[in-house]
Amino acid sequence: MANNLLKGKKGIIFGALDSNSIAWKVAEAAHAEGAQIMLTNAAVALRMGEINVLAEKIGAQVIPADATSMEELGALLDAAEAEFGKIDFVLHSIGMSPNVRKKRAYTDLHYDWLGKTFDVSAISFHKIMQLLYQRDLMNEWGSILALTYVAAQRTFSEYNDMADAKALLESFARSFGYHFGKKSHVRVNTISQSPTPTTAGTGVAGFDKMLSYGELMSPLGNATADDCAKYCVMMFSDYTKRITMQNLFNDGGFSSMGISADMFEHFNPEG
Numbered sequence: 193m194a195n196n197l198l199k200g201k202k203g204i205i206f207g208a209l210d211s212n213s214i215a216w217k218v219a220e221a222a223h224a225e226g227a228q229i230m231l232t233n234a235a236v237a238l239r240m241g242e243i244n245v246l247a248e249k250i251g252a253q254v255i256p257a258d259a260t261s262m263e264e265l266g267a268l269l270d271a272a273e274a275e276f277g278k279i280d281f282v283l284h285s286i287g288m289s290p291n292v293r294k295k296r297a298y299t300d301l302h303y304d305w306l307g308k309t310f311d312v313s314a315i316s317f318h319k320i321m322q323l324l325y326q327r328d329l330m331n332e333w334g335s336i337l338a339l340t341y342v343a344a345q346r347t348f349s350e351y352n353d354m355a356d357a358k359a360l361l362e363s364f365a366r367s368f369g370y371h372f373g374k375k376s377h378v379r380v381n382t383i384s385q386s387p388t389p390t391t392a393g394t395g396v397a398g399f400d401k402m403l404s405y406g407e408l409m410s411p412l413g414n415a416t417a418d419d420c421a422k423y424c425v426m427m428f429s430d431y432t433k434r435i436t437m438q439n440l441f442n443d444g445g446f447s448s449m450g451i452s453a454d455m456f457e458h459f460n461p462e463g
């Protein structure tokens with residue numbers, strides 16, 4: 193049920209690849225709440241994914257941009273400014289690790305690839321914010337979000353260098369949140385989401401086990417992509433104006449758990 197929570201607001205959503213993508217669900221939910229949206233992704237993702245289906249559905253323009261390229265991000269913001277003027281919300285929903293993709297062990301990282309992991313998955317967030325900040329493109333009381341995972345704070349052995357990228361991403365939200373708050377009352381937060389079956393998610397080794405583990409440990413069960421979309425809408429809305437520089441868990445309670453009765457049962461079904 194939509195409540196026009198984002199009526200009149202304009203935003204840029206990075207990272208919708210296909211209908212499983214969290215960004216896809218956020219775009220649909222934000223549109224249903226009255227927002228106008230510009231979609232963007234890397235050119236290769238535009239060719240391989242289904243973003244045009246989404247764009248048509250929600251009446252959004254799609255502008256290609258590699259989120260590591262200041263030049264392409266600049267062109268994206270030119271297009272956004274031409275269409276919207278200033279912007280009310282931004283979602284960074286981007287992650288990629290060549291070390292994960294090529295199954296390099298954490299103890300044998302390829303350092304050029306580590307640099308790429310950081311650039312795509314974390315530094316891109318700083319680049320986007322820096323351009324928005326310097327060009328003064330965010331409206332007062334706007335909201336900027338990025339998606340993260342609890343492996344930034346606790347060790348998940350198979351999450352590899354993405355854990356370090358997420359730690360950096362969360363730190364950028366705090367550090368830039370200060371400057372954006374002082375400049376124009378813009379808030380910057382990260383949402384730490386449960387394991388979610390998407391292209392990026394299922395690329396992590398042992399993803400199915402992490403999904404089952406999350407389900408057994410979380411009193412409310414894993415948060416879905418739709419749950420995440422609703423949380424993002426709330427964070428873009430005027431109901432969360434003074435929440436900033438936070439890492440917000442959308443994980444069914446997982447991050448506060450030690451062990452659960454369901455896990456005991458899992459290890460000893462005979463009781």
Ligand SMILES: NC(=O)c1ccc[n+]([C@@H]2O[C@H](COP(=O)([O-])OP(=O)(O)OC[C@H]3O[C@@H](n4cnc5c(N)ncnc54)[C@H](O)[C@@H]3O)[C@@H](O)[C@H]2O)c1
Binds near residue numbers: 285339340384
């Ligand atoms: N799926 C999960 O289990 C899970 C859990 C917590 C957080 N997250 C985070 O959610 C975000 C969205 O991932 P998802 O799970 O929806 O998967 P997804 O594969 O649908 O989305 C990842 C997106 O990143 C984009 N991308 C990669 N390189 C890029 C580049 N250079 N420039 C621009 N875009 C680029 C891809 O094209 C894709 O659209 C990521 O930050 C991911 O780490 C996912």
